[in-house]
Amino acid sequence: MSNSVTEKQAKRPNYFDYRREIDRLTGIEVLDTFEKFSQRDDVFCRALWDEGVANKKVKDFYQGYYMPKAKARKADGFSQRDYALRNAAWHVCNLIREQKDGRKEGFHDHFTSHDDGAPEPYAFQSDHQATEDIRKVAAFAGADLIGICAYDERWMYDGIYDTRGKSKPLDIPGDLPNVIVTGESMDKDLTATVPSALAGSATGMGYTNDCVTLLTMAQYIRNLGYRAYATMNDSALAVPLAVQAGLGEGGRHSLLITPEFGARLRLGKIFTDMPLVHDKPKKFGVKEFCDICNRCAKGCPPKAISFEGPSDKIFNRSNLKGVVKWSTDAEKCFKFWVNQNTDCSICIRVCPYNRDYSVWYNRLWQKIAGGRFRKFALWLDDRLSQRKRMKSAEWWPKKNI
């Protein structure tokens, strides 16, 4: 296991005790075969260098995120109007994240710290006060969920990808003790239209809002006189950190499932030395429910999601090695995206946890799903939930303001 932690981290007092305890609480089983993940093996990076993934169609797929190369077609949800919104939703995210010298902020590299902060750290009365404070700021900056956990070397990328075609070392310092994990919910109605280019608008706007939230929070922390590195999909694996930070549990589709939004959210992470109290991992029966449910596996057109139980089985180099969990076949998944010419989130739509929890009976359903009557909850979901695709043509005329 020596390759899974830096010397620095291993020297920290009680790091291995911490690992044992946090793994017990999360239920994440890390084997001796564990290897840190190299971002180069992420399927989106492989699309740039691996001939097994990269091809002309992939290039067209990415170019389609800019008009006029969107290749709209007549099918519902794939018209010019749908692509117009999807691409516009990404627009501000694309503007904010710097992309030069092989960097792609928020996806490969952490966000640049643009403005200087305060020279002296603000003295909070207690770590508890600091924690309440950052929760307040997170909500103000647009986060829907927030959790805090300890820095854990295992989930940091073992090298990040330079868009010019090589791996480079991760440049987030290893001495930042805390990770703030944020969640931004995605529009429920839009997600209901998947598969559609229109549904990709929820993804794009999710990233845009995430950029705003993370950059604002990180600048706030620096303004207090602490260090803060804002990251989105870059730098570290989000799901295990989110689980450790008490945001939810990992599901069969390998996405985080939260009590508030199911899997309908995006994750951000801030690495910091602001003094903070860690949250406890939260179990609410997802593991046991996913064990008996296979909606996502059945609903996935390219069959990228496994019907089997959690294991350390891997499909290809894009999987994390040596962790017992549900894994998906990212190659099949991404190929489907490229073929339909937009990102897919059918597994999010069809997941029984995808509900509006502002309504009491959905909260009640979640309680049932989390207990020993989970089969009844699954049966109920089968009978009562309309989790079918909503036509994009129905989304557009719905009134808002």
Added chain:
Amino acid sequence: MSNSVTEKQAKRPNYFDYRREIDRLTGIEVLDTFEKFSQRDDVFCRALWDEGVANKKVKDFYQGYYMPKAKARKADGFSQRDYALRNAAWHVCNLIREQKDGRKEGFHDHFTSHDDGAPEPYAFQSDHQATEDIRKVAAFAGADLIGICAYDERWMYDGIYDTRGKSKPLDIPGDLPNVIVTGESMDKDLTATVPSALAGSATGMGYTNDCVTLLTMAQYIRNLGYRAYATMNDSALAVPLAVQAGLGEGGRHSLLITPEFGARLRLGKIFTDMPLVHDKPKKFGVKEFCDICNRCAKGCPPKAISFEGPSDKIFNRSNLKGVVKWSTDAEKCFKFWVNQNTDCSICIRVCPYNRDYSVWYNRLWQKIAGGRFRKFALWLDDRLSQRKRMKSAEWWPKKNI
């Protein structure tokens, strides 16, 4: 009046008929002495060139928007933590808007159109459908209010300000027939803490969110194949356009008062040739209520708001000439901002229309205020409303997520 419109606009069929009709509906009285407003005379621009406004203190005031020059002090609402949040709230807005070659997007210049749109305009079934469509997208992109009016040359700036110290021509084409006006509400609790640096966080985050909304909407319109220029405080006077677009009425404090948020919002404008149906101006008794109310005038520490009725009286070169309305003394207002080392919005806080209209009795109050029992509404507000300053130290511990 020849100096108030371009030749192009005057040549448009029925432009003068339109003006007569819209002024009748809005109640805005434009006199023969009317002159278009040159942005150079805006007090924020004068702070850059006019010795009567610019000085060392003004420079310090602006530098304070970046740590560590914030000059925090011990008073409630002005601590390092308060400035840390205020400055962080502005951070993404500062990143998004390009500032080079004398440009200051969103404040002096319109936002750059970064990505190409579609080459051919999308064919809507009707202008009505296009209008419903952009309303949907506005809500999706984060707008709280939207209204549409015709382009009106009178409210366009007669030259905009180049931060290098000179006036330059406005570069928004005069042949775009429609203006979309958006409103973004500001955090009610934060506004309640004014005067405070903390309250400035609502301003900063308002601008940040506004940038995201306007850039997303404008890119969407371009992606449909139409032209769109996204503007914030730049390019044109927002209040008369918002009134013409049916968002609300102008109040004694010279801000827009809306039925949904009172004056607690920020305005954006998009100039476009997307085919759209215009909204009708909306009167709900603000003019008559402000006639008998002077809360903002009494509440303004530097007495920048008039106790008198609407007139074409001007205080200094920062006022618009030749329009009968409530005007404020921008020099006194801005001087107060500089002296207290943050922006002020006491007039927004103390305005009786500053209420939470999700609550039925506040909607009822607004109905009364808009009718002949308005004096009773004012009396009620006096007796029942706690519109006092909330301590910043009380805002921080309030739970959100």
